[in-house]
Amino acid sequence: LMYGIPNMKLDKNEVVLRRIRLLEQEGVKFVVNTEVGKNYPARQLLKDFHAVVLATGATKPRDLKVPGRDLPGVHFAMEFLTANTKALLDGQEYRLAADKDVVVIGGGDTGTDCVGTSLRQGCRSITQLEILPKPPLERAPNNPWPEWPKIYRMDYGQEEAAAKFGADPRQYLVTAKRFLGDGQVTGVEIVNVEWTKAGPQPVPGTERTLPAQLVLLAMGFLGPEETVLKDLRVEQDERTNIKAEYGRFTTNIRGVFAAGDCRRGQSLVVWAINEGRACAREVDRYLMGQTVQP
Numbered sequence: 447l448m449y450g451i452p453n454m455k456l457d458k459n460e461v462v463l464r465r466i467r468l469l470e471q472e473g474v475k476f477v478v479n480t481e482v483g484k485n486y487p488a489r490q491l492l493k494d495f496h497a498v499v500l501a502t503g504a505t506k507p508r509d510l511k512v513p514g515r516d517l518p519g520v521h522f523a524m525e526f527l528t529a530n531t532k533a534l535l536d537g538q539e540y541r542l543a544a545d546k547d548v549v550v551i552g553g554g555d556t557g558t559d560c561v562g563t564s565l566r567q568g569c570r571s572i573t574q575l576e577i578l579p580k581p582p583l584e585r586a587p588n589n590p591w592p593e594w595p596k597i598y599r600m601d602y603g604q605e606e607a608a609a610k611f612g613a614d615p616r617q618y619l620v621t622a623k624r625f626l627g628d629g630q631v632t633g634v635e636i637v638n639v640e641w642t643k644a645g646p647q648p649v650p651g652t653e654r655t656l657p658a659q660l661v662l663l664a665m666g667f668l669g670p671e672e673t674v675l676k677d678l679r680v681e682q683d684e685r686t687n688i689k690a691e692y693g694r695f696t697t698n699i700r701g702v703f704a705a706g707d708c709r710r711g712q713s714l715v716v717w718a719i720n721e722g723r724a725c726a727r728e729v730d731r732y733l734m735g736q737t738v739q740p
């Protein structure tokens with residue numbers, strides 16, 4: 447929330463820090479620069495506290511293990527977005543994308559934030575690759591009202607890219623085959639894909655190269671980081687999220703609760719707020735035997 451979501455979408459001073467200050471005034475103690483599982487043993491939590499809520503987010507990124515992945519200039523989206531927000535909040539300059547041809551791999555919200563941030567840093571060009579087909583302009587027959595309409599739309603990043611460079615930066619039904627370069631990424635070899643029952647298959651003969659001195663991988667998140675969960679022996683579900691029923695939020699370890707993205711998978715702020723509040727109620731019930739929390 448604090449470093450991943452770019453400032454143009456969520457003002458950290460006006461919204462996040464204001465809320466943190468209110469919580470501090472209510473008596474909540476924030477211990478910063480402490481990574482549980484690294485410089486504070488996870489099992490120590492069980493000795494120091496009567497109840498523990500795990501709310502560590504779902505930050506394990508999906509990787510793209512193709513040749514050239516280790517070339518300098520190929521980054522996970524969150525490395526780029528976090529460094530950008532941190533520099534902004536510290537009053538420093540961070541312009542990794544400046545004057546570069548940028549390729550963003552992933553057509554979701556995180557990819558869009560990479561597009562918007564690269565534009566603000568002054569990139570030379572921007573391309574966003576999406577492995578799925580371009581959505582239809584109108585609802586498909588199997589997507590009737592009142593379902594959420596799965597139709598083509600432009601988010602702020604694509605609108606800004608179109609305003610600057612003249613077109614939506616997305617290419618659909620395409621994936622990266624390899625990253626090119628010698629000591630530094632200079633391009634991405636891409637190929638069209640065709641969806642079959644076995645998943646996306648490359649279409650031979652459609653390979654082409656995009657210039658790229660910066661590549662950002664934004665292909666979704668695979669679940670929570672697991673160090674703390676393993677240390678505490680907390681059970682995970684089949685998607686590797688923490689196994690805890692919505693509404694109760696209890697894990698298999700007595701006194702340990704889970705809420706937010708680490709429980710439901712990468713989601714939205716409204717759900718994190720909803721789960722945080724409801725989980726606080728359940729912790730109150732656990733500690734007091736009853737609760738007056740809504």
Ligand SMILES: Cc1cc2nc3c(=O)[nH]c(=O)nc-3n(C[C@H](O)[C@H](O)[C@H](O)COP(=O)(O)OP(=O)(O)OC[C@H]3O[C@@H](n4cnc5c(N)ncnc54)[C@H](O)[C@@H]3O)c2cc1C
Nearest residue numbers: 447450451480481482501502503556706707713714715718
């Ligand atoms: C790039 C990006 C853009 C997004 N844009 C939007 C948007 O526009 N709208 C929207 O609704 N949602 C958006 N989201 C999703 C939203 O950020 C999350 O759903 C929400 O922040 C989840 O809240 P959370 O409290 O569960 O986890 P997080 O906000 O991820 O918080 C987890 C916290 O736990 C800390 N932590 C993790 N491990 C440890 C540890 N071992 N020890 C100590 N601390 C630890 C982390 O540092 C972090 O502060 C976006 C996400 C990303 C990545």
